[in-house]
Amino acid sequence: MKKVISFAIILLFCSTLVVLGLHIFGVNSQKKSFDVSETRQTKTGVYAKVLETVLGQTEVYNYQRMGFNKGFIRFSPDCRCLAVGSETGDVLLYTTEGQLIWKKNMGLGKLTALEFAPDSQTVLVGETSQQGCLLSLRVKDGSELWRQASDHNLGVNIKEKTYPGFVAIRTDAQGFIYAVAQRYVKQADKASEYFSRIYKFAPNGERLGQFPVDSNMDGWVNWLDVDKAGSKVAFCTGNFDPGSYQYNQLIYCIDGNVQQLLWSNTAECTPPYQTVTMRTSPDLTPDGKYAAGITSDGRCFLYAGDDGRELWRRSISKPQKIGGVYLNAAGSFAYIIENYAVFTTGNTFNKANWQLPTPVEQPNSNSVFIFDLSGTLVNSYKLGGMVEQMAVGPKMAALAIGRNVRAKDPAVHGFYILTIPEAELVDCAQTEGGPAVAVDISADGRYVAGIEAPLQLDDGSVIGAYKLTLLVRR
């Protein structure tokens, strides 16, 4: 009996230590690799899972929370690598076969943007921190090639923890880097103050230009796009508080040297909203001829790239007063895929109180709309949940579908692949219940990768995990 007790003590002690060590050092015991020829874990079987791996532990949010866990995914332009930026501050580089090449922690910085250089040799990482840096990491080993800070332009208040950060990064065909840096300050009287700037960097990190040259923009800039030749850079500004601002237009286009304003355009507010904002658009065509954008109030626009003329606008989710409150589905993403403009909408939104569940769902909520360039609606596709992220492939779009805050159905969470312009479902890989928060599709359409986040249901139970899923086309 004594021997049994001794053996049990040793076994319990060793297993406790091993479990603690594995948990603390993040050794991934939840990595699953799949045999592509055997598994059929997607809806149609066109794509097959290659890898599922937990990226770490994150805070678990519920349906009542407006913001959610984030993730960043980018396939390299040569379709050989996959860069992943996690909420836990890690940048991971995988091969498209699912092998981890390296992992690097960003330390104090919170990851806010991720992009590959067009030669697939470097990964560009944007972070929000005391210095708000843009970093270039070598794909081969993750070593840092250079970093550029934004705090000297945007300022920083370490006491109030209002830090600057690079929030969007794009590159042109020559490898020049265009990035938006911004800082946001919430004053004691709840008024918001914004500082934003557009930067252009050479591939070696040299700063080539900034817009505006002498001062910061007083608007919220979260997104930008550049044409392939690097001759036009389009971005949108927004302000969530009504007031008078210098950068009060909706959309701006500047030259490739980020010095001169080429054109700007605006749109009137839609009641009950007092401001108009494009959060995750605009998108420029590779030749720079068109720019597409969608506003939060549910209007989508197509502009001429040369002079900023509004070619057309469509309202896909006009705010409607129902039961005394205005409801609409927030516009989220806009992309131009070949000759079609693709727009997405999110959850039904109650302007009066976003935390209250809406009595009905807006019919156009959580959907994809495809227009041709003349403004004719070609197709649409109703998804069950919020389009958390969208990525563009060859005549395809990959979508990360997250929470539906009204229906609260976890079965809709997953990675969806649609054909454009047919809006036909190519495949859908459901998550383990957690909402999908990030997705990307490789340039050849062969690979799709996405990140799922855990979700706390109303009964307190938690479903899903913060993990990466990699799919390959059979």
Next chain:
Amino acid sequence: MYNRDVWEATPGETLLHNTDVRTKILILLVLAVTILLVDSPRSLFLLFCLSLSLHVAARSSFERWQVLMVFVLFGIWGSMTSQALFYAREPRTVIACLLPPGTPGLGALTGGVYIYREGLEYGAIQALRSGTMLALGLLLNWTTDPRQILRSLLGWKLPYELGFMLITGLRFLPVIFQETAVVLVAQRLRGYEPLRTFWPRRLLQTARQTLFPILARTLRRAATLAASVESRGFGRGLIPPPLPQWPRGESWFCRSLIIALAGVIFLKVMDSLQFNGLFYLPAWRGIYDVMKVWL
């Protein structure tokens, strides 16, 4: 566990046995301060493993390892269980519901009983701290003659009374376990089975019937000890014997340890200033990044 030899220092020929007692006390103190300063689970886990590896180096007997493992396991699982249930900070993530809030009576009274992920992690971190201190304390106790400890402490100008109390405490520890063994054997010989059932009433009765005799015997011993030391003129006009020469290598090792500890304290202060938004050095970004992971 009830064997007195398990608790008392035994001579040995390992590096740790031959190390000067002052070196061992200083290592213990430096590590004690370090584990209080460090919040990183990685560093704490490595320090805990270091303390265990020192036991391997000291060739601790199997019985001693058993004692160490039992205490550490009680610490880890006790701390994790209590924190998992009562963790009150935010954010906290429910990983299991033990008692749904809708349960009549207790459910409504408690608002539900849950296991929180962050509580488990926090409990494990605290347990690693206490486990490291326990392992190091036992190592010092098992490899060092208490008289040497007392001499060293007196040599460092520790008041005689305090030093005496410390050493008496160390010496009493094995005595208490031995007394416990005697009481349990005596009760068994009378046909008493203390752990036959786990009813609360029965357990309380067991505790009373076990603890009172132990307490009585311990007090009796303490009274005898007090009378004995008083009769020998406790602490009056005592001139502590001179300490032997501190080996030069060990002395330098201890100094470098103290310098390293001062460095850790300085880094921790810098990290706290940064974290609380009071002072940030941009040129130190790389160091801050390392500190976030390891401190």
